[in-house]
Amino acid sequence: MLHVHRAERADRLADALAEVLRTPLTDPFTAEIVAVPERGVERWLGQRLSHRLGTTEGRGDGVCAHVLFPSPAAVVSAVIGDATGVEPDADPWRPARAVWPLLELIDAAAGEARFAALSAHLGAAVDGPAGNGAGPDHRRGRRYAVAHRLAELFAAYAAHRPGMLRAWQDGADIDDSVDAPGPDAAQPLPDDLNWQPELWRRLREHLGTPGPAERLERACAALRADPGLAALPPRLSL
Template sequence: MFYLYHHHDLDRLAELLAVLLGRSGAPPLAAETVLVPNRGVSRWLQMRLAEGEGVAANLAFPLPAKFFWQLLSTSLPASPDSSAYERENLRWHLYALLPELAGEIPRVAHYLEGTPAELRRWQLAEQLADVFDQYLIYRRDMLADWEAGRG
């Protein structure tokens, strides 16, 4: 079953999660899955649950994109192992595109001329992949505008 809870106060959500986990009725060794917006919330939530309950075990805290990709890939056997839009995959795609972009964007070319060039290229690909990953989560409207040629 999938439930969605939202609130502006993370402490209240953590309290609600502790209550729900306590009365879930699931077997004690059954894993529970809780989607989180980022790894920081995952760590905080694990510590908060452990403080209140004494232990926080057998809990999975995937990010939404990863969770839904895994769900999709188990439902559709012909799907690839990972999404092209996962941050790690996107980093490699951007790394491959950066030399071409350097020819079109002088600021990129200037940055990539620094030494060590391959490290700078990798770091820029990493930063861009992180930005696009954040856009996929928080700024889908901007991505839709770019795709439509607006902005």
């Protein structure tokens, strides 16, 4: 059952949450899950709850214990992992893991016409005498930073533009960032960005496993068929 609490001030929402948490879960070893957007909110909310929860009559013990504060993204990732069998920490599409195959793919694509913009940014398309700082190796220090940024970018696309990635997988190199409905909602990528779909497809082939956008569809279908696949606690607060 979904309960929605609304208030104009965050402290009132925190107090309403405390009233909910005062009723303990049936299993004392099960932690309360309260999803928060950032660590600053976690610290503030934990301090606020510590003055509302407790074992004494006034329940102002000053301790907030056995309450976990994951991010909403972490909760969703855990649920998708339960439904698809892919552990979030072992997901090869995680930016921290995808950066390494992306490095290999970027190096392999250096010199290809389609990747001219990327190659120029990395210095792979620059000619010059060795040792003068203008040769193809003078920007090699950018390679990891660029690969890491691309890994994070592909993860953001999976979260916010899954339809675009599905189109890329089907060979349509589009940009669906336009908010207008209808045929104007998807536009061809500009020339300086049209290498991204091909790089994503090569990464998909290299990893040999469905991307986050694909797994989301499969997870939703699996959870509709069997909601018990998700190891969610009896109570989840957001």
